[in-house]
Amino acid sequence: MRAIFSTWVLCSAVALESLVGCGPATSSQSQTTPNEDNATFDQLSCAYSPSVGSSALDANLQQSDIQPAHFGKLYNRAWLSGALPASLNEVLRYIPEAGVKLFTADRVSPKSCDNLGSVAKFPSEISSYWTMANQGIGDSAGKGSTLAGLYIPQGTDLNDGSFLKDGPMIVVREDVDRWTVVHEFIHHLFYVEASKSGWDSTAAHDQYQKTVDSAQSLDPSSVHTEADAQNISAQLQTFTTQLQQMTLHYAMEEVAVESLLRDAYEKGNFPNVSELSYENAGWYIQQNAKNALQSFAELRDFIGQFKDVMTQVAPDVESSLEAFVDQTLSANESEIKAIQASIPSSDDSNDTVKPNRKIVGEQIHCEHEQDMEQILKQLHNLNALRAKKVIRS
Numbered sequence: 001m002r003a004i005f006s007t008w009v010l011c012s013a014v015a016l017e018s019l020v021g022c023g024p025a026t027s028s029q030s031q032t033t034p035n036e037d038n039a040t041f042d043q044l045s046c047a048y049s050p051s052v053g054s055s056a057l058d059a060n061l062q063q064s065d066i067q068p069a070h071f072g073k074l075y076n077r078a079w080l081s082g083a084l085p086a087s088l089n090e091v092l093r094y095i096p097e098a099g100v101k102l103f104t105a106d107r108v109s110p111k112s113c114d115n116l117g118s119v120a121k122f123p124s125e126i127s128s129y130w131t132m133a134n135q136g137i138g139d140s141a142g143k144g145s146t147l148a149g150l151y152i153p154q155g156t157d158l159n160d161g162s163f164l165k166d167g168p169m170i171v172v173r174e175d176v177d178r179w180t181v182v183h184e185f186i187h188h189l190f191y192v193e194a195s196k197s198g199w200d201s202t203a204a205h206d207q208y209q210k211t212v213d214s215a216q217s218l219d220p221s222s223v224h225t226e227a228d229a230q231n232i233s234a235q236l237q238t239f240t241t242q243l244q245q246m247t248l249h250y251a252m253e254e255v256a257v258e259s260l261l262r263d264a265y266e267k268g269n270f271p272n273v274s275e276l277s278y279e280n281a282g283w284y285i286q287q288n289a290k291n292a293l294q295s296f297a298e299l300r301d302f303i304g305q306f307k308d309v310m311t312q313v314a315p316d317v318e319s320s321l322e323a324f325v326d327q328t329l330s331a332n333e334s335e336i337k338a339i340q341a342s343i344p345s346s347d348d349s350n351d352t353v354k355p356n357r358k359i360v361g362e363q364i365h366c367e368h369e370q371d372m373e374q375i376l377k378q379l380h381n382l383n384a385l386r387a388k389k390v391i392r393s
């Protein structure tokens with residue numbers, strides 16, 4: 001998992017059976033047979049011909065209209081608007097015009113539609129990377145899940161000793177629909193703006209990993225003086241800042257991407273895509289929102305273990321740490337909860353409105369979900385380790 005965790009893949013996954021896709025791993029079995037799963041995917045894949053839709057708006061690529069999406073994530077709205085109304089064929093022409101190489105991988109289903117048949121297969125330089133990403137999906141997201149697409153930023157470690165040169169790349173399977181392709185393109189738009197602010201995924205991963213490693217040795221029983229408390233507080237603040245950034249670029253980015261597409265769909269600005277994609281996006285947003293909140297809750301639990309001793313030794317340091325954590329996480333937590341509340345659950349939906357339906361065999365859009373799962377697992381282990389130490393002491 002080290003190789004996976006050290007890279008930055010933005011991906012879509014297709015779950016064909018016992019659907020967990022990019023959601024939390026589960027061992028529960030799907031009640032739907034594999035054939036029915038494929039039929040649902042086939043229906044989505046074949047809902048619209050690649051030629052249905054208007055031309056892409058190439059003139060938009062000359063414009064800069066930087067707007068905030070959820071969580072203040074910036075993107076160039078002009079570039080997205082140039083793609084939204086366009087036919088799939090036009091989107092496939094437009095994305096390379098925007099500076100992103102586009103390639104395909106083998107189809108998901110033999111009965112689905114070869115929507116991207118005109119696009120070249122991915123080059124051999126990313127073979128091991130693609131294989132690894134597929135293994136990651138299968139391993140962490142459950143049997144029957146299939147990777148549908150990836151966005152790979154320039155400079156990404158390709159896990160074979162080389163790094164992606166000559167610009168970013170999107171790889172999608174030949175039979176995905178336009179929702180998946182535009183989803184990956186939005187990751188590119190977010191990445192471009194984040195890079196301008198200094199976001200470097202490889203460096204961020206490395207720094208975060210070091211912080212998690214050193215957090216394992218933090219111990220409440222070692223806090224005796226105000227200086228001890230200040231030292232612990234500084235480390236916990238760094239941990240908080242870095243975890244917020246990781247979550248912002250994983251689970252919360254998935255929420256932001258799918259929310260942009262759902263909003264565009266609802267306003268009629270993203271026509272000629274299957275309603276199945278829209279419905280599934282609601283479910284997928286809920287999954288990622290839950291993961292994001294869980295990561296923050298685990299961190300708060302971890303920090304909470306230091307509260308009593310710090311309050312005794314240095315109450316001012318404790319209260320300023322608490323304020324810092326709230327300041328860093330609370331706005332995100334509130335926004336995530338508001339998004340969750342805005343999407344009715346499948347239980348609330350009637351027969352005609354199913355805005356949050358887990359569609360077996362449908363595309364599950366995923367920003368390297370195994371990375372988010374890894375983050376959650378590490379946090380959980382950290383808390384479990386601390387609990388054991390407390391019991392022993």
Ligand SMILES: [Zn+2]
Nearest residue numbers: 011365366367
């Ligand atoms: Zn994604």
